[in-house]
Amino acid sequence: MSVIKRNNVVTGGEGERTIVFSHGFGCDQNMWRLVAPDFLKDFRTVLFDHVGAGKSDLRSYDPEKYATLHGYADDLVEIGIALGLREATFVGHSVSAMIGVLASLKAPEMFGTLVLVGPSPRYIDDEGYQGGFSRTDIEELLASMADNHMGWSMAMAPAIMGNPDRPELGSELTDNFCRTDPAIAKAFARVTFTSDNRDDLSRVTARTLILQCRDDIIASEAVGEYVRVRVADSKLVMLDATGHCPNLSAPAEVIAAIRDFV
Template identity: 50%
Template sequence: MNPLKKNNAKLFGASGKTTLVFAHGYGCDQSMWRLVVPDFEADYQILTFDHVGSGGSDEASYDFDKYNNLSGYATDIIELLEYCQLTKVVFVGHSVSAIIGALVAIKRPDLMGKLIMIGPSPCYINKGDYYGGFDENDIHEMIDTLESNYLGWSSYITPVIIGRPDKPEFADELNKSFCTNNPEIAKHFAKVTFMGDNRADLSKVTVDTLIVQTSPDIIAPERVGKYVHEQIVGSDYYLIESAGHCPHLTAPEETIRIIKDFI
């Protein structure tokens, strides 16, 4: 299938200029970038898309074997960039897409000029000396709850992800996004996201990289962001003093400024 159609991709902005690729996190779609993207349209070409199984993507293209790890999503992005004949893009990935972007950078560094990772976590589970923010039992309990009551879990987790009780409209929006996705696909993507371990991949990233961390962030705590920064040699690190896991929604002005400063 045409990658543009499969991923509900949109290419717009300043044609012929450097391309910024905006990749959404778990349970979301490309609309989550709407407060950020307009500030770049005049000077950059923009590519937004939905991961297969999310938003307006082609749900029939979802393959449970292919997407049993994040490499399947990285392959989709490589196919999308090749189809659009794009190289040296600036990839802006939120949450799980930050790690997916790292995998793209490792597989095809020629396609990526810069990597911006917003709220990345290579492993959510505490393992040995590594702090991911969650004990393994916590993750298993979360997955069990998700399996038995996906809609109830969505209503609980989305305010936690947004992390801003003063902005309930964003938690409501995120919850609606979660609830519009196919529950079986959403459950599978959650397992892949929260039970994965991509720590060993970080040291293989060689492109210019910026890690953007919010504080406090329950989903990807500050220690995790600093770990990612330490593992990617030569990377830059920026801390936004704003609560929650979605600064592109709750702190868009600072997110825009950080991206512009880096590129």
């Protein structure tokens, strides 16, 4: 099966430059529908679904391959090779931020610019590092998810989205979480929340923009600053947006920040 079909790759636009949008945990490429169209006139746009999400080929899901974020990064590199990407801009939300970092290290010529939206190199607190969660927090989160995937989704999605005054946003994220295969979602959640990519940050050579939201329970302001300090040639922009999904809650802000950087 071609990587284009496997990852449900969708291209558009007319520009000479290419911009790739990559979605976060429990979502699919539809999460970029309010952002990506703005770049069609100036860029070739690329959207895709990670294996196990959206309209990707679920038969391609390999628990061993996707036991680490490197499996997802390898897919991203394969997509880049298939499309002949060089010096492209990569925009990754949440866990896809670190997937993009890993892909840029595997194929440095592929991405000249990284835009990391709500990134976190490690979610679990460590000595001298505040990821935002204790190891017990994460194990309880994963256990709750395994016990009742739908109930977990209904409770967690609105909290992750934030913006309680706009409940429709939390409902959309809940629906996305509930559509994901529970077994794949559980495995991806463990990979996401137990990964540690702190040592990878200092190896990044691409120009990097970090977009940070306020009141983000998944990736705090301290984590955003940590990424900025450790990624050379990086810039941190604090958005007025709140919650963890500004691509849905504040797309105009995200668009403006990306355009100003690229």
